[in-house]
Amino acid sequence: MSLKLGPAGVPLSCKGRTIVEGMDDITVLGLDAMEVQTVRTIQPQHFDQYWQAGILSWKSEFEMNMHGPYYAELLGNKRERNRTLSKMETSLQAGKIVNARHLTFHVGPYGEFEPGSAANEQVANIMSGVVERVEEVWGESENEEDYAAFPWLTEEKPSLVGIETSGRQELWGTVEEVLEVCNHVEGTVPVLNMGHIHARGFGRLRTSEDYAELFDQARETYGGSTFYCHFSGVEHRMGNTMHYTQIKKSDLKFEPFAEFLAEEGDWMDITIISDSPLLEHDAMYMRQHYDKARQRLLEIRARDERREKLAAEQGIDPEELKKKEIEAAEARKAQQEGVVEAPKEAIKAPAAQSPSKKNSKMISFEDGKDEDDIF
Amino acid sequence: MEDSDGSVGNIGMVCLGGPNRIDGASKTCINASKLGAEVRYILEGEGHEWSFDQGGIEWSKELGPAHWLVNCSSTPLMSENAMGAWSASMTFAELEGTKTVMVIDSPEGDSEFGSSWGLVIERIRQIHLIFVHPNALRAISAAEGIPTSDLLEEIRSRSLVPIVCTYNSISGSVIEHALGRICATSNSGIEPLQWLAGLLCHLPKVGSGITGLEEAAMVAGRKKWAGLK
Numbered sequence: 001m002s003l004k005l006g007p008a009g010v011p012l013s014c015k016g017r018t019i020v021e022g023m024d025d026i027t028v029l030g031l032d033a034m035e036v037q038t039v040r041t042i043q044p045q046h047f048d049q050y051w052q053a054g055i056l057s058w059k060s061e062f063e064m065n066m067h068g069p070y071y072a073e074l075l076g077n078k079r080e081r082n083r084t085l086s087k088m089e090t091s092l093q094a095g096k097i098v099n100a101r102h103l104t105f106h107v108g109p110y111g112e113f114e115p116g117s118a119a120n121e122q123v124a125n126i127m128s129g130v131v132e133r134v135e136e137v138w139g140e141s142e143n144e145e146d147y148a149a150f151p152w153l154t155e156e157k158p159s160l161v162g163i164e165t166s167g168r169q170e171l172w173g174t175v176e177e178v179l180e181v182c183n184h185v186e187g188t189v190p191v192l193n194m195g196h197i198h199a200r201g202f203g204r205l206r207t208s209e210d211y212a213e214l215f216d217q218a219r220e221t222y223g224g225s226t227f228y229c230h231f232s233g234v235e236h237r238m239g240n241t242m243h244y245t246q247i248k249k250s251d252l253k254f255e256p257f258a259e260f261l262a263e264e265g266d267w268m269d270i271t272i273i274s275d276s277p278l279l280e281h282d283a284m285y286m287r288q289h290y291d292k293a294r295q296r297l298l299e300i301r302a303r304d305e306r307r308e309k310l311a312a313e314q315g316i317d318p319e320e321l322k323k324k325e326i327e328a329a330e331a332r333k334a335q336q337e338g339v340v341e342a343p344k345e346a347i348k349a350p351a352a353q354s355p356s357k358k359n360s361k362m363i364s365f366e367d368g369k370d371e372d373d374i375f
Numbered sequence: 376m377e378d379s380d381g382s383v384g385n386i387g388m389v390c391l392g393g394p395n396r397i398d399g400a401s402k403t404c405i406n407a408s409k410l411g412a413e414v415r416y417i418l419e420g421e422g423h424e425w426s427f428d429q430g431g432i433e434w435s436k437e438l439g440p441a442h443w444l445v446n447c448s449s450t451p452l453m454s455e456n457a458m459g460a461w462s463a464s465m466t467f468a469e470l471e472g473t474k475t476v477m478v479i480d481s482p483e484g485d486s487e488f489g490s491s492w493g494l495v496i497e498r499i500r501q502i503h504l505i506f507v508h509p510n511a512l513r514a515i516s517a518a519e520g521i522p523t524s525d526l527l528e529e530i531r532s533r534s535l536v537p538i539v540c541t542y543n544s545i546s547g548s549v550i551e552h553a554l555g556r557i558c559a560t561s562n563s564g565i566e567p568l569q570w571l572a573g574l575l576c577h578l579p580k581v582g583s584g585i586t587g588l589e590e591a592a593m594v595a596g597r598k599k600w601a602g603l604k
Contacts, residue, residue: 012465012498237553281466374583374584
């Protein structure tokens with residue numbers, strides 16, 4: 001399994017603001033990917049730092065990716081579509097220079113279409129044009145001499161075009177729609193924005209089984225094993241994303257995803273980009289949880305192996321030995337609880353509150369939290 | 376509701392405005408202070424310059440129990456340290472649970488405004504309330520290619536910032552939020568940053584639901600509330 005993690009943009013803690021400085025900081029933090037944000041018009045002066053970033057990523061194992069325009073209207077009228085395509089063109093030109101492995105695009109509102117096959121077909125047609133354009137921009141291998149400064153153009157495959165799931169009901173981009181289009185258009189990859197999927201599915205991602213179901217659906221429909229994901233905490237309401245939050249403050253937890261990846265993610269080649277308000281902090285939080293889940297899994301496996309070995313030595317069934325171990329553990333636990341019960345009662349005072357927020361005389365936003373709280 | 380003496384009391388704000396107090400964040404906090412809010416200025420006193428030691432700021436302590444961290448878009452252009460402090464303040468505010476307000480100052484030069492707006496966009500997910508000064512509306516509209524009439528709605532829907540608002544003394548306030556739009560007319564003649572100060576002082580008291588937001592917007596537009604005769 002290959003798992004790459006990184007922030008969406010230059011880390012917040014980075015003193016410099018260039019992409020290369022951001023890459024250095026990300027590497028120091030033990031992360032290995034970045035998604036460059038081209039949310040605004042790219043100026044020609046940016047191309048020099050893009051190329052430097054491309055060279056750095058080419059010489060290291062660092063994965064660069066690029067996010068296209070945030071606002072897209074691919075299903076709109078001709079004028080709206082062309083305006084979006086011209087913004088996308090800039091992103092894919094920049095993606096070439098930066099050696100982007102994935103280019104992420106939104107589709108936007110359903111526009112004149114109803115959700116269904118006609119809209120999906122239209123998106124598939126547009127996206128196959130985008131894939132062709134990416135290949136065209138990437139260039140022909142015969143032109144190798146012209147591309148001496150861009151070694152990845154001849155030695156790497158062109159960027160994959162990522163189609164992102166959307167977080168609002170009025171936007172094209174349910175999981176089903178994205179997987180269907182990616183299944184039909186070679187060169188595309190689903191961009192599973194977990195926050196969006198969770199919000200649009202009314203809080204559907206709660207356990208590792210929910211993630212297993214999602215990726216099973218992806219495996220059955222799309223068939224590929226390459227995935228590109230966004231992860232952030234999210235506030236949601238009525239199936240719509242309200243706003244992004246840090247992971248710890250959201251009902252979308254990373255632990256179940258980490259558990260799923262550790263236990264069942266061996267077949268996957270996955271990149272996870274943190275687009276939370278705490279970009280690199282939350283990316284590191286995710287890395288820690290994934291490492292913990294891996295560690296726990298290895299411990300369980302080691303225990304099972306040990307049990308099998310012991311059972312074989314004692315000539316009993318491993319299941320029987322497991323049962324005995326559980327009984328012994330329960331007895332131990334009961335004994336310990338009996339010992340600590342008295343002191344526990346004694347310290348049953350209210351939990352200490354954070355001095356900074358809770359003990360203050362100031363009014364708290366949380367005190368009168370409304371049903372329709374904007375925050 | 377305001378207290379019987381008309382002051383808001385118990386509303387905490389932390390301001391990362393300039394030492395000369397002429398930027399949007401400082402002006403907002405000066406107005407809020409007049410209304411009774413407890414304001415803590417990160418850059419205190421005259422003689423302070425933008426070349427301060429940003430690494431020496433203890434953000435957890437400074438933010439403490441404050442409701443709002445008030446920043447403005449022009450700060451990061453002042454110096455490297457200002458830029459560092461501006462960035463760090465929003466990250467710490469996110470961690471501490473203090474909500475960040477970003478005042479989009481009126482532009483002084485086109486190129487500078489483009490850079491400052493670009494920096495705001497990079498941090499947009501850490502911002503809870505954006506106030507666009509009426510003089511800045513046109514500049515952002517030009518930079519983003521969006522008509523002024525749709526601008527606030529577009530900024531909100533693209534960035535998912537919970538509240539995006541503006542105010543001018545002629546047409547009143549427009550607030551775009553996660554559940555729709557609130558428009559309130561006002562003929563009180565108060566200044567945009569006075570209105571913002573009123574909103575920030577009132578919002579924590581009435582709750583950040585739609586009714587609370589409506590009430591806060593309305594009260595903020597009153598002459599009496601803004602401390603005008």
